[in-house]
Amino acid sequence: MSKRFRHVALVGKxxxxxxxxxxxxxADFVTDLGLDVSLERETAENTGITDFEGLTNEELGAQCDLAIVVGGDGTMLGFARDMxxxxxxxVGINQGRLGFITDISIEHYREALAPMLAGDYEMEQRAMLEGSVLRDGESIFEGLALNDVVVSRGATAAMVELRVDVGDEFVANxxxxxxxIASPTGSTAYALSAGGPILHPSIAGWLLVPxxxxxxxxxxxxxxxHGEVRLQIVAGRDASVNFDMQSLASLLHGDLITVRRSAHQIRFLHPKGWSYYATLRRKLRWYEGVS
Structure with a gap:
């Protein structure tokens, strides 16, 4: 048995x-199990729920020992980065199709959550990316990402040209x-649609996908x-950089985007018996049966 919980933060799309x-x-289900519940303040204000206290993210971090996120992977990404x-x-509860990181379906949340709140769960840690944008040696933007850092061309411009360095070594223009630049978590997001491979979350590596x-x-x-990846804008107008959903547009020639492993990690809890491979089978509709 793992840790039992006492105070749950509830976050929703x-x-x-x-x-x-x-x-x-x-919230009522969790309180019936004997735990306290607080809502993330923006969730409380936008839904009009007043039966439970609304707290800032900082207050949730100080007072709660577990967060339940209801929505999709996008909702989880934003909250995970903030926390x-x-x-x-x-813990992620998915309202629609099964997500990669919100893996409990809304239809089965009761049978999944009850043992987890009592301390019976699987835990995994996911690495994060962090970095900055340097202009003339000065930082003009800093970001944190669970999925990926994406440098892309302007909406109406031609291709962007980037110099890529890893550590002290030049890689390519x-x-x-x-x-x-994707984490293992982000390998099943934009990087996958761009032709990148899937990385198991336990692999200590990043993807670089053109x-x-x-x-x-x-x-x-x-x-x-364990090294720093540097992307420098060589040519191309109105390029932008995105750290998950945090964006900086209108990058200039010479701007340098640095990406490295963050000291922070995200802890996801799953029901007992959870399998990453089973998630891939369901989400990607891989053949499950045997003849």
Whole structure:
């Protein structure tokens, strides 16, 4: 048995239609099991739920010992990044299709959550990326990402040209629509649609994936995660960089994007018997049966 919990933070995709009764039902279920519940303040304010205290993320990190996130992978990404420094373990309940990191279906949350809240669960830790944008040696932007850091061309411009360095070594000059630096978690997101491989979350590595490269020989490469990756804008107008959902547009020639492993990790909790491979089978619709 693992740790039992006492105070749960509840977070929801408050823009979703019909989310309020779902959140109230989950909150009542958790309190019936003898735990305290607080809502993330923005969730409480936008749903109008007043039966439970609304707290800031900092207050949730200080007072709660578990967070339940109701929504999809996008909702989880945003909250996980905001809570990375708090060290709060996260459980994901998916309202729609099964997500990669929100893996409990809304239809089965009761039978999944009850043993987990009593301390019977699987835990895994996911690495994060962090980095900055340097202009003339000064940092003008800093970001944290669970999925990926993406440098891409402007909306109306031609390709962007990037110089890529890993550690102290020059790797390549790439002309492409952009470049993705993805964590193992992000390997099943944008990087996958751009032709990158899937990395198991336990692998200590990053993906570097060109987006629609001009040269067919520019292929995705798996990098060690203990060095710094540097992407410098050589050519191309109005390029942008995204750290998950944090964006900086209108990069200039000479701007340098640095990416490295963050000191923070995300802790995800799953029901007993959870399998990463089973998640891939369901999400990617891989053949499951045997003849």
């Amino acid at each position: 408050h823009q979703a239609r019909g989310i309020r009764p779902i959140l109230e039902e989950i 990375a420094r708090q060290g709060l373990p996260l 790439l002309r492409a629509d952009g470049v993705i 987006i629609a490269s001009h040269a067919l020989s520019n292929r995705p490469i798996v990098l060690p995660d």
